[in-house]
Amino acid sequence: MKDVHVKKSIEEINKKIKQGKAVVVTAEEMVDIVKENGVKGAFKKVDVVTTATFGVMCSSGAFINFGHTKPKIKAYKVWLNDVEAYAGIAAVDCYIGAAQVQEEDPLNKVHPGRFKYGGGHVIEDLIAGRQVKLKAKGYGTDCYPLREYEAVITIHDLRDAFLYNPRNAYQNYNCAVNLSNKTIYTYMGVLRPNLGNATYSTSGQLSPLLNDPYYWTIGVGTKIFLGGAVGVVTWRGTQHDPDVLRGENGIVKEGGGTLAVTGDMKEMSPRYIRGASILGYGCSLMVGLGIPIPIINEEMAYFTGQSDADIYCPVVDYGIDYPNAINRTLGEVSYQELRSGKIKIMGKEIPTAPLSSYYMAREIAQKLKDWIVKNKFTLGIPQIPLPTVEFKGIKYDN
Amino acid sequence: MANKKIKKNVLLIFSKDIMYNPVIYKLAADFRIVFNVLEAKIYPKQEGRLILQLEGTEEQLDEGIKYLKDQKVKVEILAEKIKRDNESCVHCGACLAVCRSDALQYDNETKMIVFHSEHCIACGLCEMVCPVKAVKTASIDMEI
Ligand code: SF4
Ligand code: SF4
Numbered sequence: 001m002k003d004v005h006v007k008k009s010i011e012e013i014n015k016k017i018k019q020g021k022a023v024v025v026t027a028e029e030m031v032d033i034v035k036e037n038g039v040k041g042a043f044k045k046v047d048v049v050t051t052a053t054f055g056v057m058c059s060s061g062a063f064i065n066f067g068h069t070k071p072k073i074k075a076y077k078v079w080l081n082d083v084e085a086y087a088g089i090a091a092v093d094c095y096i097g098a099a100q101v102q103e104e105d106p107l108n109k110v111h112p113g114r115f116k117y118g119g120g121h122v123i124e125d126l127i128a129g130r131q132v133k134l135k136a137k138g139y140g141t142d143c144y145p146l147r148e149y150e151a152v153i154t155i156h157d158l159r160d161a162f163l164y165n166p167r168n169a170y171q172n173y174n175c176a177v178n179l180s181n182k183t184i185y186t187y188m189g190v191l192r193p194n195l196g197n198a199t200y201s202t203s204g205q206l207s208p209l210l211n212d213p214y215y216w217t218i219g220v221g222t223k224i225f226l227g228g229a230v231g232v233v234t235w236r237g238t239q240h241d242p243d244v245l246r247g248e249n250g251i252v253k254e255g256g257g258t259l260a261v262t263g264d265m266k267e268m269s270p271r272y273i274r275g276a277s278i279l280g281y282g283c284s285l286m287v288g289l290g291i292p293i294p295i296i297n298e299e300m301a302y303f304t305g306q307s308d309a310d311i312y313c314p315v316v317d318y319g320i321d322y323p324n325a326i327n328r329t330l331g332e333v334s335y336q337e338l339r340s341g342k343i344k345i346m347g348k349e350i351p352t353a354p355l356s357s358y359y360m361a362r363e364i365a366q367k368l369k370d371w372i373v374k375n376k377f378t379l380g381i382p383q384i385p386l387p388t389v390e391f392k393g394i395k396y397d398n
Numbered sequence: 399m400a401n402k403k404i405k406k407n408v409l410l411i412f413s414k415d416i417m418y419n420p421v422i423y424k425l426a427a428d429f430r431i432v433f434n435v436l437e438a439k440i441y442p443k444q445e446g447r448l449i450l451q452l453e454g455t456e457e458q459l460d461e462g463i464k465y466l467k468d469q470k471v472k473v474e475i476l477a478e479k480i481k482r483d484n485e486s487c488v489h490c491g492a493c494l495a496v497c498r499s500d501a502l503q504y505d506n507e508t509k510m511i512v513f514h515s516e517h518c519i520a521c522g523l524c525e526m527v528c529p530v531k532a533v534k535t536a537s538i539d540m541e542i
Binding site (some may be wrong): 055199278284340354356359360 | 491523529
């Protein structure tokens with residue numbers, strides 16, 4: 001991070017927030033501010049830019065401690081609403097993964113499977129305060145004699161329930177198409193044969209890591225909006241890879257960085273955390289996540305001012321290439337093109353559909369902005385930076 | 399008002415005793431309804447199914463539909479078959495990827511996925527893909 005020149009520190013910005021003087025805008029609003037005021041002017045004007053994303057994020061789950069039973073049990077198998085949680089942690093701790101499917105689900109036996117209920121739904125049900133059936137099995141020890149336990153619980157009965165997502169907020173992602181001659185059912189949605197349609201999944205100009213492409217302000221300890229509550233970035237996410245293709249504006253043109261995030265489910269809202277069933281693919285979790293970005297220097301004003309027209313993603317074939325691990329892209333498209341509803345690939349015009357909700361992302365960015373403006377939320381100071389790559393500079397006029 | 403043209407998608411089911419009767423052309427000839435065939439399935443000697451888009455005034459459509467029913471054609475108004483729970487919908491767009499009619503559209507201003515039920519052909523695909531089960535289909539008997 002030696003190449004980062006901090007001209008306005010997070011401490012200074014926090015002071016302004018507490019005094020009610022901080023200027024906070026969403027990443028969407030920042031695009032116009034930079035257009036009107038130039039990068040330098042925008043840097044002087046704006047203190048914080050809020051970003052957000054809302055969509056299906058695999059690699060999500062929750063640590064749950066259901067409290068000691070009487071007599072005590074050392075649970076080695078646990079189910080919540082018949083969805084198995086991993087119990088090999090401690091006596092009454094378990095981890096429920098969003099992708100775990102309910103027992104007896106027919107999976108893909110009749111293709112495409114519906115995957116009606118899984119770990120993501122358990123997480124939503126808990127957050128919504130709905131009743132959940134807890135079942136645990138022990139093998140009996142001198143200190144934990146109980147062998148079986150069953151109870152109907154709500155989140156209030158749980159000692160702890162922490163959302164713990166090892167990989168969220170992918171910096172950028174593929175636009176998916178299908179070159180094969182049959183309809184396919186993927187985690188990128190239903191893709192019709194012979195380039196019948198295209199899907200894409202980030203919130204583009206509003207997306208957290210696309211606004212901080214070198215991770216100068218987002219690091220371990222950054223406070224975030226997670227599922228309606230205050231959460232935190234706990235580490236880089238799995239598969240975090242800063243060393244990817246970047247445009248001249250520094251913004252990644254493929255996957256790139258990821259975040260591991262945590263928050264208290266007892267404070268979350270079912271509006272921003274939803275269980276998801278993905279046809280033919282499996283269960284997952286929709287996560288609403290927002291990150292405030294302090295505008296510490298002019299470059300950050302430049303990055304946050306980039307719009308959908310300046311952000312590109314690769315077009316990947318999920319019919320043949322992706323399942324066979326063939327690394328090939330069919331070209332790149334901007335988010336502006338994707339949002340227009342049509343793109344041109346291999347000479348063919350095809351309709352596009354988003355998979356992550358810009359509508360909800362916008363709501364979250366706005367909400368986070370309100371929190372900061374009303375002094376309900378100050379910025380976390382990153383303690384450990386995320387792995388990054390050298391910054392080679394960007395060009396801007398004023 | 400009465401002369402305003404509207405569009406309605408309907409599913410017509412012809413049982414085997416009436417399936418070869420000439421009734422459809424009457425919609426145009428007698429009721430001045432413009433129709434578009436959106437889908438047709440004929441199961442020889444068992445049943446015929448047609449999805450039509452009808453265009454005409456409210457009155458013309460009502461009379462045309464009444465005529466079809468009098469001819470023992472089973473008529474289902476497709477706009478009533480698919481319901482979206484707008485509280486539950488998160489506007490992700492998964493349904494947009496599968497819709498073959500103009501019923502689902504992405505509004506690039508509001509960023510919402512807008513549902514125009516009058517264009518819906520009740521194929522049920524959006525119900526199958528919606529990750530949060532925000533779409534409900536009223537059962538149409540698809541079996542024969
Ligand atoms: S798939 Fe479901 S949640 Fe997503 S936009 Fe369509 S109806 Fe709404
Ligand atoms: S049922 Fe759904 S997918 Fe099918 S036409 Fe109607 S809106 Fe489109």
